[in-house]
Every structure is written in C-alpha cells, then in structure tokens.
Amino acid sequence: MASEARLRIKTLVMVLAMVVCANVGDLLLKRGMSQIGAVELTAQGIAQAFRLTVTNPTIWLAIFFLIGFMISYMTVLSWADYSYVMPAGAFGYAVLTFLAVIFLHESVSPRRWVGVVLICVGVLLVGQTKPRTTEVPTEVAA
Amino acid sequence: MRLIIGLAILILGSTGGEIAITHGMKSVGEPARLRPLAVLRFLGRAVRNGWFWAGVPLMALSFYALLVLLSWEPISLVIPASALSYVAGTLGAKFILGEHVSAARWAGVILVCIGVALVATG
Numbered sequence: 001m002a003s004e005a006r007l008r009i010k011t012l013v014m015v016l017a018m019v020v021c022a023n024v025g026d027l028l029l030k031r032g033m034s035q036i037g038a039v040e041l042t043a044q045g046i047a048q049a050f051r052l053t054v055t056n057p058t059i060w061l062a063i064f065f066l067i068g069f070m071i072s073y074m075t076v077l078s079w080a081d082y083s084y085v086m087p088a089g090a091f092g093y094a095v096l097t098f099l100a101v102i103f104l105h106e107s108v109s110p111r112r113w114v115g116v117v118l119i120c121v122g123v124l125l126v127g128q129t130k131p132r133t134t135e136v137p138t139e140v141a142a
Numbered sequence: 143m144r145l146i147i148g149l150a151i152l153i154l155g156s157t158g159g160e161i162a163i164t165h166g167m168k169s170v171g172e173p174a175r176l177r178p179l180a181v182l183r184f185l186g187r188a189v190r191n192g193w194f195w196a197g198v199p200l201m202a203l204s205f206y207a208l209l210v211l212l213s214w215e216p217i218s219l220v221i222p223a224s225a226l227s228y229v230a231g232t233l234g235a236k237f238i239l240g241e242h243v244s245a246a247r248w249a250g251v252i253l254v255c256i257g258v259a260l261v262a263t264g
Contacts, residue, residue, distance in 0.1 A: 074167055115256075
C-alpha cells in the first residue's frame with residue numbers, strides 16, 4: 001500500500017530529526033554550560049550565570065536545536081502512535097555511543113555495548129510494527 | 143519512601159505529560175503536508191490546544207523531580223529506574239490513548255527499557 005509506505009517513511013524521517021536535534025542540542029548545551037563554568041548558588045552568582053547564558057552563542061544554538069526537537073516531536077505525534085515514537089527515540093542512546101567511540105575515541109564498557117545492542121534490536125522490533133493504530137483526522141478545518 | 147514518591151512523580155509526570163501532548167496533537171490533526179508554512183499553521187493550532195498546556199507543566203514537574211532525585215541518589219540508580227517510563231508510557235498508550243500494542247511492540251519496548259538502563263550505568 002503506497003500510503004502505508006509513505007506514512008512509514010515520513011515517520012522515520014521525523015524520528016530521525018527528533019533524535020539528531022535532541023542529541024546535538026544536549027551536546028551544545030553541555031558545551032555552552034561548561035564554557036560558563038560552575039554556577040554559584042547565590043543571588044549574585046545566579047544573576048551572573050543568567051547574563052552569561054543569554055549572551056552565549058553556543059547556548060542559543062542549543063536552544064535552536066531543542067526547539068527543533070520539540071517541533072518534530074509534536075509533529076510526528078500528530079499522526080504516529082506514542083508507543084511507536086517513544087521507544088524509537090531511544091535510538092539516540094545508541095547513536096551517542098557510536099559518536100563517542102568514533103569522534104571522541106572513548107572506550108565503551110561491555111555492559112554499555114550490550115545495552116546498545118538491546119536498544120537497536122528493540123527499536124528494530126518496534127519499527128516493524130505499524131506506526132499508526134488509531135484513527136487520526138487529517139488537517140482539521142481551521 | 144521519598145525515593146519511591148520521587149520516582150513516581152518523575153515517571154508519571156513525564157508519561158502523563160507526553161500522553162496529554164499526544165492526545166492534543168492527535169485532536170489538532172496532522173499538517174496537510176510537511177512544508178514550513180503548513181507545519182507553522184499546525185504549531186499555531188497546537189499551542190491553542192488545552193491538552194498541550196496540560197502536558198507541559200507535567201513534563202516540567204517530572205524534570206524538577208529528576209533534578210531533586212539526582213541530588214539524593216546516585217545517577218546509576220535514578221536513570222535506570224527512570225527507564226521504567228518506557229513501560230509506563232506503553233501502558234498509557236494502550237489503556238488511555240487506545241493504541242494497539244502488539245506483542246512485537248511490547249518486546250521492543252522491554253528490550254529498549256533494559257538497554258537504556260544498561261547504557262546509563264555502563
């Protein structure tokens with residue numbers, strides 16, 4: 001069925017966008033916050049951290065990606081099952097592990113590799129099921 | 143006891159919030175096509191949906207519970223325990239949203255749940 005294939009492809013594209021935006025956003029946020037340094041928990045410390053945060057370009061780039069995550073998440077949930085999208089999003093943990101090995105040359109424990117394999121098999125199993133099992137209205141009249 | 147209450151708020155908050163948002167997005171209806179303008183119109187309708195605004199504070203509450211839990215307990219306990227939200231979310235999808243969760247989907251969710259717990263503690 002052509003529409004079935006189309007539904008599957010657009011769901012996979014949006015889940016991929018979700019995973020990429022969430023992970024890139026988190027990494028940038030982490031980098032931006034480490035540029036700012038540990039926040040002192042006094043009124044003055046928090047005020048200064050706030051000023052540094054809103055003037056840091058890395059943080060703004062992170063926010064941009066995290067908004068991208070929220071938009072792709074909301075959009076995909078408008079047609080796909082929650083019980084399909086939620087486990088599929090865990091694919092990000094596997095991607096992060098591969099990125100850490102390839103680019104950061106981190107060593108990964110066997111326990112973590114087992115986790116990555118379980119996530120990949122789990123995501124493949126969920127990915128085989130129908131992305132949508134409920135009726136969805138297309139474009140409600142505005 | 144406080145650990146159990148904290149975990150319950152963490153898991154039920156994120157699951158409840160995401161289920162409310164899913165319900166909201168389903169009632170808004172998908173964008174007619176995946177073009178920027180159509181998606182913007184969709185987002186405009188989405189932020190006027192009550193379920194969306196019911197979901198956001200629940201997710202914020204869950205995030206706050208995560209921060210508090212991390213200040214009490216080691217991350218190697220908190221994150222694997224929070225992976226239970228995959229199971230809670232699937233139960234919610236089945237019984238609240240009425241999604242059909244096949245045996246293959248259940249098997250996948252449980253593998254993902256165990257996998258996330260292992261990755262987080264690896």
